[in-house]
Amino acid sequence: MERATTDPAQDRTARAGLSAALEAAIAILQTGGHALDAVEAAVRVLEDDTQFNAGRGSVFTAEGRIECDAAIMEGNNRMAGAVAGVRSTRNPIVLARAVMEQSPHVFLAGSGADGFARAFGIEAASPDWFETPERRRQLEELLADPEAPFDLGMKYGTVGAVARDTSGHVAAATSTGGLTGKKWGRVGDSPIIGAGTYADDRAGAISCTGAGEYFIRLSVAHEIAARTRLGVEDMQAATNALIDELSILGGKGGVIFAPAIGTAGWAFNTPGMYRGRADSSGLRQVAIYAGE
């Protein structure tokens, strides 16, 4: 994802998709709505947009299926819900929230998670509804030469949202199709509370994107929250430190955060990361490449 190699049309449509997600969250937050509703709304927009690797437009597994993972967490009570390997639920983030609010559990996986969705009246979608020709082409390219260098933007592309509302509560939501060509029921960091998703009103909300295995090993989202809560450093410095540690281990990716105090931000070690932020002072920013 570098400016020189990104198709201008893709650049435009990606920015439009990011703006639509921001607007969905702004509409809730500026009328006094909850951070939890804002992050769910933003992620739903991104899940329904085929440009992003979540919900419709997710990448394919090696077997040519789509298996979605998602998590949501609220910071005031540290309630959380997560799902993995979902195949027939239109918006995995809606299901993750239902797991949080309507079950005694935190994490459901596979056909059981889709079964929970049906039992609780959450909108279904047929497996082919999630599929797009471009993701199919990416799988075929990968399978044709598994050793070939593969563009990170094709491999990753997890979506996430973080927010702080007028009551000072924070929330985080993350959703993904995972990795192109994933096998054996592989699950990344996104639905693992503390790895790819975390929220705590005493620190802030965090959502991660990138090579999930590294984010799991470092418990990135929880460690950023813990370092911030314990006063080791502010959330930007904690996020920078975790991205540095990720880099040392060889991991690639990025983090968005909404701190309990201060402005939302991010850090990443890739050439670009789709991102945007807004606040009540009028800040509106959408960006793709490093340095924007």
Ligand code: GLY
């Ligand atoms: N970060 C998403 C994944 O690794 O599945």
